[in-house]
Amino acid sequence: MKHKIIETSISLFGQRGFKETSIQDIVDQLGLTKGTFYYYFKNKEEILVQIHEQFIDDLLEQQKRIMERDFSARDKLHALVTMMLRNIRTSVNSAMIFFREMRHLSEEKLAYVRKKRDLFQQNIEELVQEGIERGEFRxxxxxxxxxxxxxxxxxxxxxWYEPDGEVAEEQLADMYTTILLQGMEQRR
Structure with a gap:
């Protein structure tokens, strides 16, 4: 049931926003009582924290698998961009909540989520630095x-991106990385 409450909250927060969605909206959608909700969660923020944690933990795990590959920095960067764009299709509501609803987290919870978000950024920074040191990037x-x-x-x-639209995520990733890499590559 806890998982169903989280999934329903992801859908409602993604459509309406965190603040505009009440606990009553969540339980009504599932046909539950508020008592059932409070059995699993203290409040709405607790769900928001779990959504943030699940989203960033999943991204960090995917990033780790890419970073561990025996690829060039260039190829890892392409794989990371592709992975981030793929998450639009697979986790669009969670992503929207992650970026849009952080402001509703308490300072303590926000600091915890920021550490993980900063780790994701630092891993990309290290990859770029590795590419610079290897002579792949300027x-x-x-x-x-x-x-x-x-x-x-x-x-x-x-x-803005519509994964089911005219441009496939692989095409968009290719466009992004081509532009990025052409600007970053070491001139020969």
Missing amino acids: KELRADMVSYMILGITNWSYF
């Missing part, structure tokens, strides 16, 4: 700024 690049640029491009895609 020496004058700042790995931190490049990592933020990559996240900015991919994260904003959650707000």
Whole structure:
């Protein structure tokens, strides 16, 4: 039941927003009582925290698998961009909640989620730095700024990209990485 409450909350928060969705909306959607809700959760924020944790933990796990591959920094970067775009199709509501609803977390919970979000960014930064050190990317690049640029491009895609539209996620990932890599590659 706990999983069903979380899944229903993801759907409702994604459609209406966290603040606009009440506990009553969640239990009505499932045909439950508020007592059942409170058996599993103290409040709505607890669900929001779990949604954030599930989303970032899943991204970190996928990122880790990509980073562990014996690929060039260039190929890992392409795989990361593809993975982030694939998550739009597989987890669009969770992604929207992650980016849009963070402001509703308490300071303590926000600090916890930010640590994981920062780790995701730092891993990209390390990959870019590795590419610079291997001579794959230009020496004058700042790995931190490049990592933020990559996240900015991919994260904003959650707000406008339609995975079932004219452009497949692989095509969009190819476009993004081609543009990124052409600007980052070491000139020969």
